[in-house]
Amino acid sequence: MMRAGLHMALGAAVLSGCAAPASVRPSPEGRALRVTDAAVPLTYSDGARAKRMANEICGPRGVKSSINDRYESGAWVFVEGCA
Numbered sequence: 001m002m003r004a005g006l007h008m009a010l011g012a013a014v015l016s017g018c019a020a021p022a023s024v025r026p027s028p029e030g031r032a033l034r035v036t037d038a039a040v041p042l043t044y045s046d047g048a049r050a051k052r053m054a055n056e057i058c059g060p061r062g063v064k065s066s067i068n069d070r071y072e073s074g075a076w077v078f079v080e081g082c083a
Contacts, residue, residue: 031081033063034072041074050076058082 035050035057036042042050047069054063054076064080071077 032077032079033057033081034075034077036075042071042076044071047071047076051078054078054082 033054035054037049037053051063051065051069057063059082061083063078064083065078066080068079069077070079
Protein backbone atom coordinates (compact mmCIF):
# COMPACT_ATOMS: atom_id res chain seq x y z
CA MET A 1 0.00 0.00 0.00
CA MET A 2 2.87 2.35 0.78
CA ARG A 3 4.26 1.82 -2.71
CA ALA A 4 0.96 2.82 -4.33
CA GLY A 5 0.97 6.01 -2.28
CA LEU A 6 4.50 6.77 -3.39
CA HIS A 7 3.57 6.30 -7.05
CA MET A 8 0.55 8.56 -6.63
CA ALA A 9 2.72 11.22 -4.98
CA LEU A 10 5.31 10.97 -7.76
CA GLY A 11 2.59 11.18 -10.38
CA ALA A 12 1.19 14.30 -8.73
CA ALA A 13 4.66 15.85 -8.63
CA VAL A 14 5.16 15.15 -12.32
CA LEU A 15 1.77 16.57 -13.23
CA SER A 16 2.40 19.68 -11.16
CA GLY A 17 5.74 20.24 -12.86
CA CYS A 18 7.80 19.71 -9.69
CA ALA A 19 9.82 16.77 -10.94
CA ALA A 20 12.96 17.22 -12.99
CA PRO A 21 12.39 16.45 -16.65
CA ALA A 22 13.66 13.24 -18.15
CA SER A 23 16.74 13.55 -20.25
CA VAL A 24 17.34 11.92 -23.58
CA ARG A 25 20.60 11.90 -25.42
CA PRO A 26 21.79 10.06 -28.52
CA SER A 27 23.93 7.04 -27.81
CA PRO A 28 27.00 6.00 -29.80
CA GLU A 29 24.88 3.54 -31.83
CA GLY A 30 23.45 6.42 -33.86
CA ARG A 31 19.68 6.82 -33.63
CA ALA A 32 19.36 5.20 -30.20
CA LEU A 33 17.94 7.13 -27.26
CA ARG A 34 19.27 6.96 -23.70
CA VAL A 35 16.49 7.85 -21.25
CA THR A 36 17.31 8.86 -17.68
CA ASP A 37 15.38 10.55 -14.88
CA ALA A 38 17.23 12.82 -12.46
CA ALA A 39 14.28 13.01 -10.03
CA VAL A 40 13.81 9.25 -9.55
CA PRO A 41 16.69 7.23 -11.03
CA LEU A 42 15.68 4.42 -13.36
CA THR A 43 16.36 0.80 -12.49
CA TYR A 44 16.21 -2.40 -14.51
CA SER A 45 12.57 -2.90 -13.49
CA ASP A 46 11.56 0.56 -14.79
CA GLY A 47 11.41 -0.38 -18.46
CA ALA A 48 7.73 0.50 -18.80
CA ARG A 49 8.23 3.89 -17.11
CA ALA A 50 11.25 4.58 -19.34
CA LYS A 51 9.21 3.71 -22.43
CA ARG A 52 6.42 6.10 -21.37
CA MET A 53 9.02 8.82 -20.85
CA ALA A 54 10.57 8.14 -24.27
CA ASN A 55 7.11 8.23 -25.90
CA GLU A 56 6.47 11.66 -24.37
CA ILE A 57 9.81 12.96 -25.59
CA CYS A 58 9.51 11.47 -29.09
CA GLY A 59 6.14 13.09 -29.71
CA PRO A 60 3.04 11.74 -31.46
CA ARG A 61 4.77 8.85 -33.21
CA GLY A 62 6.48 7.70 -30.00
CA VAL A 63 9.55 5.57 -29.52
CA LYS A 64 10.27 2.59 -31.76
CA SER A 65 10.72 -0.22 -29.27
CA SER A 66 12.58 -3.44 -30.06
CA ILE A 67 13.80 -6.60 -28.38
CA ASN A 68 17.26 -5.03 -28.31
CA ASP A 69 16.24 -2.22 -25.90
CA ARG A 70 18.24 -2.52 -22.71
CA TYR A 71 19.07 -1.12 -19.29
CA GLU A 72 22.58 0.27 -19.05
CA SER A 73 24.17 2.15 -16.12
CA GLY A 74 21.08 3.99 -14.86
CA ALA A 75 19.55 4.59 -18.29
CA TRP A 76 17.21 2.73 -20.60
CA VAL A 77 18.52 2.58 -24.16
CA PHE A 78 15.98 2.38 -26.99
CA VAL A 79 18.17 1.32 -29.90
CA GLU A 80 15.70 2.17 -32.68
CA GLY A 81 15.11 5.73 -31.41
CA CYS A 82 11.94 7.68 -32.21
CA ALA A 83 9.52 6.29 -34.79
